[in-house]
Amino acid sequence: MSVLHTPLRIGSATIRNRLYRAPVLEGAGSGPDAAAAYAKHFVANARHGVGLIIQGNSCIYDEGRTSPGMTLVNSRERVLALGAMVEAVHAEGASVFLQIGHGGLYAMEAWHEPHASHRRDPILAVSPLPLMLRPVFAGIPVHVMSTDEVHAMAMRFGEVAAWAREAGYDGVQLASANAKLLDQFLSPFYNRRTDEFGGSVERRARVLQVIRDAIAARAGNDYACTVKIPVEKAPPMRPRTTFDEAMRMCELVEDWGFHAVTPVEVSVFPDTTLARGGVPKSLWRNEAIKRKLRAAAPGRWRRSLLLAGYVVGGRRRPFEPVWNRPIFTTAKRRVSIPVFAVGGIRTPEEVNGILDAGDADMVGLGRPFYAEPELAERVLGGDPAHRSCRNSNMCVPAQMLGMKGVCYNPEVRRERVALGRASS
Numbered sequence: 001m002s003v004l005h006t007p008l009r010i011g012s013a014t015i016r017n018r019l020y021r022a023p024v025l026e027g028a029g030s031g032p033d034a035a036a037a038y039a040k041h042f043v044a045n046a047r048h049g050v051g052l053i054i055q056g057n058s059c060i061y062d063e064g065r066t067s068p069g070m071t072l073v074n075s076r077e078r079v080l081a082l083g084a085m086v087e088a089v090h091a092e093g094a095s096v097f098l099q100i101g102h103g104g105l106y107a108m109e110a111w112h113e114p115h116a117s118h119r120r121d122p123i124l125a126v127s128p129l130p131l132m133l134r135p136v137f138a139g140i141p142v143h144v145m146s147t148d149e150v151h152a153m154a155m156r157f158g159e160v161a162a163w164a165r166e167a168g169y170d171g172v173q174l175a176s177a178n179a180k181l182l183d184q185f186l187s188p189f190y191n192r193r194t195d196e197f198g199g200s201v202e203r204r205a206r207v208l209q210v211i212r213d214a215i216a217a218r219a220g221n222d223y224a225c226t227v228k229i230p231v232e233k234a235p236p237m238r239p240r241t242t243f244d245e246a247m248r249m250c251e252l253v254e255d256w257g258f259h260a261v262t263p264v265e266v267s268v269f270p271d272t273t274l275a276r277g278g279v280p281k282s283l284w285r286n287e288a289i290k291r292k293l294r295a296a297a298p299g300r301w302r303r304s305l306l307l308a309g310y311v312v313g314g315r316r317r318p319f320e321p322v323w324n325r326p327i328f329t330t331a332k333r334r335v336s337i338p339v340f341a342v343g344g345i346r347t348p349e350e351v352n353g354i355l356d357a358g359d360a361d362m363v364g365l366g367r368p369f370y371a372e373p374e375l376a377e378r379v380l381g382g383d384p385a386h387r388s389c390r391n392s393n394m395c396v397p398a399q400m401l402g403m404k405g406v407c408y409n410p411e412v413r414r415e416r417v418a419l420g421r422a423s424s
């Protein structure tokens with residue numbers, strides 16, 4: 001049996017094989033149909049053999065989502081309501097982790113006009129705004145979290161993990177990359193705190209330790225608890241989490257009892273560095289996306305800023321196959337917990353190459369699952385013939401605006417229709 005088809009134990013979870021659906025937002029929202037919306041995608045992925053599905057980032061507080069399509073997991077009822085989907089995925093043999101987090105400065109209450117005008121609380125920040133962000137946040141109330149508030153947040157992570165376990169989820173992953181709140185703690189670009197959560201690498205990462213302790217206490221020490229660790233590439237000449245610091249963080253999270261780690265390259269800004277590829281042309285070609293963007297950011301200044309982020313991000317970091325390879329292979333040599341690989345992995349050869357060389361323990365694909373719900377069958381079967389995802393990033397603005405988690409590239413859609421696969 002190849003490594004790809006070998007089960008893997010992660011904390012309390014046993015994953016049937018080494019292929020996972022990386023967290024890519026599904027636009028399922030928080031309404032009564034959220035479980036059904038997730039099930040529509042995940043059950044098909046599971047039926048076609050994927051080992052693990054990591055549900056996209058879901059928010060632990062009632063404010064702090066980065067997109068209107070994100071799911072709130074801020075109450076036990078809300079999390080338990082997703083149990084029906086988890087059960088349906090289990091019936092097809094796959095496991096599901098819930099990714100949990102908060103947007104911090106990039107919460108939609110800061111930038112998405114309809115939500116900003118109904119904001120109840122200020123935007124949560126780790127430290128006072130970096131100078132270069134001050135013009136962007138002009139007029140937006142920002143609150144720097146106190147030490148007690150950080151501990152309270154850790155308790156909330158613990159509670160949410162306990163609800164996730166009760167709902168049947170096989171584990172959790174912290175949304176600790178991609179410029180979200182936890183990443184803002186890890187990053188010296190944002191974090192200039194002088195309490196126990198700021199300063200050295202160890203102290204910036206301490207937020208993960210207190211969250212890990214809270215999850216162990218509330219959900220059980222064995223409950224699969226995993227984490228993403230960012231290596232920050234941009235902006236140059238500014239403080240950021242370096243490669244070496246990120247590798248040190250991988251060691252720390254192992255010491256603190258996390259069951260697996262996903263190291264990834266990101267920007268300090270929420271741009272498309274995390275999903276390298278094209279400048280998303282859907283921003284000016286897709287009428288629904290254009291309408292939603294105008295409603296979210298009616299002011300020219302904010303809209304131009306959002307567009308500029310996408311254009312600059314897309315130009316600066318074009319697609320490169322398996323772009324995180326140096327990061328996950330180094331992490332794998334530094335820790336003994338399972339290491340998850342993700343980022344530009346597309347072919348069965350790449351998947352098997354990573355696993356057979358022992359460069360990572362799980363291999364994830366993100367955007368291709370939007371384009372191809374049956375993708376796992378092809379990868380597990382070693383079929384190199386067909387590849388839908390073009391890395392155009394047309395899915396990215398749609399997700400930011402709360403639309404359905406599907407492929408928005410018309411070329412891919414036409415191809416799937418021609419192959420008779422459009423509705424699978």
Ligand SMILES: Cc1cc2nc3c(=O)[nH]c(=O)nc-3n(C[C@H](O)[C@H](O)[C@H](O)COP(=O)(O)O)c2cc1C
Nearest residue numbers: 022023024025056057275343344365366367396399
């Ligand atoms: C539209 C979109 C939404 C994403 N949402 C999340 C998320 O919720 N949490 C997360 O950790 N990463 C998220 N990511 C990053 C992916 O998990 C993945 O790391 C990235 O897309 C690179 O993998 P790929 O080349 O296989 O798509 C998202 C990426 C995209 C394109």
